[in-house]
Amino acid sequence: MKKLINGVDNIVDEMLEGMVAAYPQYVKRLDGFDVLVRAGGSKGKVALVSGGGSGHEPAHGGYVGKGMLDGAIAGAVFTSPTPDQVYEAIKAADGGKGVLLVIKNYTGDVMNFEMAADMARDEGIEVEQVITADDVAVENSTWTTGRRGIAGTIFVHKIAGACAEAGGSLADVKRVAEKVIENVRSMGMAIDACTVPAAGKPSFDLAEDEIEIGIGIHGEPGVNREKISTVNDIADKLLNKIFAEGIYNSGDEVAVMVNGMGGTPLMELFVANKHVKEVLDSKGIKIAKTLVGNYMTSLYMEGFSITLLKVDDELKKLLNAPADTPAFVQV
Amino acid sequence: MSTKIYDCLKTISEKIIENKDFLTDLDREIGDADHGVNMARGFQAVIEKVPEDEADIGAALKKTGMVLLSTVGGASGPLYGTAFMDAGKVLAGKTELTGADFGASLAAAIEGIKKRGHAEKGEKTMLDALIPAYDALSEKLSGGTDFSEALDTACQAANEGIEYTKTIAATKGRASYLGDRSIGHQDPGATSLTIILETIRDFLK
Numbered sequence: 001m002k003k004l005i006n007g008v009d010n011i012v013d014e015m016l017e018g019m020v021a022a023y024p025q026y027v028k029r030l031d032g033f034d035v036l037v038r039a040g041g042s043k044g045k046v047a048l049v050s051g052g053g054s055g056h057e058p059a060h061g062g063y064v065g066k067g068m069l070d071g072a073i074a075g076a077v078f079t080s081p082t083p084d085q086v087y088e089a090i091k092a093a094d095g096g097k098g099v100l101l102v103i104k105n106y107t108g109d110v111m112n113f114e115m116a117a118d119m120a121r122d123e124g125i126e127v128e129q130v131i132t133a134d135d136v137a138v139e140n141s142t143w144t145t146g147r148r149g150i151a152g153t154i155f156v157h158k159i160a161g162a163c164a165e166a167g168g169s170l171a172d173v174k175r176v177a178e179k180v181i182e183n184v185r186s187m188g189m190a191i192d193a194c195t196v197p198a199a200g201k202p203s204f205d206l207a208e209d210e211i212e213i214g215i216g217i218h219g220e221p222g223v224n225r226e227k228i229s230t231v232n233d234i235a236d237k238l239l240n241k242i243f244a245e246g247i248y249n250s251g252d253e254v255a256v257m258v259n260g261m262g263g264t265p266l267m268e269l270f271v272a273n274k275h276v277k278e279v280l281d282s283k284g285i286k287i288a289k290t291l292v293g294n295y296m297t298s299l300y301m302e303g304f305s306i307t308l309l310k311v312d313d314e315l316k317k318l319l320n321a322p323a324d325t326p327a328f329v330q331v
Numbered sequence: 332m333s334t335k336i337y338d339c340l341k342t343i344s345e346k347i348i349e350n351k352d353f354l355t356d357l358d359r360e361i362g363d364a365d366h367g368v369n370m371a372r373g374f375q376a377v378i379e380k381v382p383e384d385e386a387d388i389g390a391a392l393k394k395t396g397m398v399l400l401s402t403v404g405g406a407s408g409p410l411y412g413t414a415f416m417d418a419g420k421v422l423a424g425k426t427e428l429t430g431a432d433f434g435a436s437l438a439a440a441i442e443g444i445k446k447r448g449h450a451e452k453g454e455k456t457m458l459d460a461l462i463p464a465y466d467a468l469s470e471k472l473s474g475g476t477d478f479s480e481a482l483d484t485a486c487q488a489a490n491e492g493i494e495y496t497k498t499i500a501a502t503k504g505r506a507s508y509l510g511d512r513s514i515g516h517q518d519p520g521a522t523s524l525t526i527i528l529e530t531i532r533d534f535l536k
Contacts, residue, residue: 079404108406
């Protein structure tokens, strides 16, 4: 395994230092913690705090800035951050109007964030949470862990962030975040796995002609292994599973994200997006906005996910509101 | 000089660190290949942060739980953190450990894990090793078997629990995403739990 690192133990620390060095106008690091907050603070507005394991860059630190997040916690690679770190992020981001935690639905993330939320509430900080679970690859069920939160989480950051920036109350911000969560679905795939630095071996093995459908963003195996076909065929498979949700129908308007997993060239993502548009056009579904790029990665995994978000006037307005962050700028 | 409880925790930590790659490999099959790495990081911190001269078993376990909570991350951090902290609560002030004390601490750990993880037996988790171990220990102790022999039986039950996890699909944690594809693989959490129990057994011999 070849990696451009100095040592596996200090990757997250050095990455955060590098991000602060690159974007001092946007972010600063909390002393002694793996937490980035807005350089100018978040006084007088509802604060949005998210985070998770590292290895998903630019998520989540790259979305700290005007119109999106107020704080982001970076755990070890693919490992949820610990409650003490999340607690510090909540305290630092709180601008006096309460804090909304945007948690991706993983057993560890939910437990660690909830413990931190309890600690912060004990200190008198108003904390609410939403849990993103957009991955349709995983069957939903009340008695299992349920669906994973993946790239659709970025739409929650964007839309809830715009609501908070516009002066929305904690209840408002939580309501639009939940509206996004209800209307967003994603599905991903990989043509090759990735290697977590500290593990030193690929997280799964695929033969030269095999692909993994229904992959998450942590190198965990997907739900089906099959032979490789064309990107159009693969995109159809992902879209069909998303359409099977019954949310997206003729006459609806959607935002689209074709998200790279870190190791797939933009060239291939654009090829995929061409087909996504064709399929949506053929179904009479309007496209309000399209994002193509590496928004929620899985180190350098080769693969992509497709996300659809059904928008109404409220969500569309918030989606198109300005944002100014290291990884997402919209005027 | 270090206390007996510190030495025991240090031995557990060394054993977990020794099994880092093994646990990570198990997690690679059905999870996200980080269980050993995270546990090793946490227990390295236990060696460094639990005071060597702490004689109060409850206090030492509570500290261990807090260290794990702030260093392991993932799902194992809150679960092992809660287990050690809750076990520590029932052993507060104790400097010697009887079989009954140990049983009570396991019971507290089980309740803590269930509550924190919203999990029950049969979901392919650490509980599938811990609950049978506790049941076996309680049964032996109440039948008059001495602590050391009861611990042997408990470890045997934990190992049978690991075997049992191979036969079921996970409904909790990342392995649950695999559905029936998780069948045939042993649960990494049940495995690390059993390693800890066996280390305690060997240490007390």
